[in-house]
Structures are given as structure tokens and as C-alpha cells.
């Protein structure tokens with residue numbers, strides 16, 4: 001029969017030697033590859049003891065910010081939920097009552113605010129859509145859990161603390177966001 005190409009290779013059918021039958025050359029070659037990688041720079045880190053350095057504008061888990069006086073900035077307008085391509089954000093709005101002015105900045109606030117971290121693709125569109133500078137992405141990583149329900153972050157996981165040491169610094173993302181806006185206005 002005529003060959004279709006001239007790239008065919010004739011494989012010899014010679015008997016294996018005793019060493020080949022005992023896998024000695026194959027084991028030595030495998031150990032050689034292991035030794036070669038043993039002295040190479042490791043491409044993994046021993047997380048969580050060691051952490052990689054991320055980009056200053058890395059998009060990690062979200063934070064809901066408070067204003068300077070400690071009141072929640074979010075006014076439950078829903079724009080972040082509309083902008084979210086993964087439909088990861090849900091919320092329930094409520095009306096601020098008399099005496100709650102120090103808790104919520106505006107007359108309407110989010111009584112329930114949830115982000116499903118299993119749906120989130122960390123695109124940052126919620127942050128861009130927010131007119132109140134209430135939601136930001138931080139460089140913090142979402143930890144691993146065994147239960148799916150644990151990935152649904154409520155306000156207890158999202159709203160930053162009132163004390164100065166519990167505030168989350170979002171200045172780098174804010175700077176990036178401000179510059180993004182000016183770039184879009186003056187392309």
C-alpha cells in the first residue's frame with residue numbers, strides 16, 4: 001500500500017534488556033527530572049503562611065464603606081446589583097428611622113445586602129456603578145469554605161468596622177476609579 005507521507009517511523013520490536021524490564025532507565029530518567037526541578041525556583045508559595053504580593057489595584061473581596069462619621073454610605077439604590085453581570089448581589093431596602101441618623105447616611109439604607117462570592121467574577125463593575133462610593137473591592141482574598149452558604153456574604157462580612165483600626169483602606173482603588181472616570185470623560 002502506498003504511504004500517505006514520508007514521516008512514518010519504523011519501530012523496532014527488539015526484546016527489552018533485564019534493566020529495562022526492571023524499569024531502571026525509566027526510574028533514573030524520572031529521578032533526573034525531579035532533581036532538575038528540585039533546584040529550580042519554586043512557582044508555588046506556602047499559603048497562608050506566605051502570601052504573594054498583589055497588584056495595588058487587585059480586585060479581591062468587597063467592603064461596604066462607612067463615611068467619616070461612621071454611618072453606612074450605601075443607600076440601597078440597587079445600581080451595583082443591576083451592573084453585576086453575575087447577578088451576585090441582592091439587597092433589601094429599608095427606611096431610616098428617627099434616631100438612626102448616625103447609623104445610615106441617607107434616608108434609605110440596605111437592611112439586607114448580600115454578595116454570593118461563588119457567583120462573583122471580581123470584575124469590579126459594582127464598584128464603578130456605585131454613585132455613593134459605598135462599595136469597593138479590596139486586595140483581601142475570599143477564604144475557602146466547605147459549605148456553599150458560607151460564601152454568601154452578608155452585611156456582617158461586608159460592612160467595615162467603625163473604629164479607625166477596623167476601617168479598610170481603599171485609597172488605591174479610589175485613585176484608580178477616579179482616574180478611570182477622568183479618562184472616560186477626556187479620552
Ligand code: SF4
Nearest residue numbers: 084120121123124126
Ligand atoms: S465584582 Fe463583578 S461579579 Fe462581583 S459582585 Fe461586583 S459586579 Fe458582580
Ligand code: SF4
Nearest residue numbers: 074075077078080130
Ligand atoms: S453599594 Fe452603591 S450602588 Fe450598591 S446599592 Fe449601595 S449605594 Fe447603590
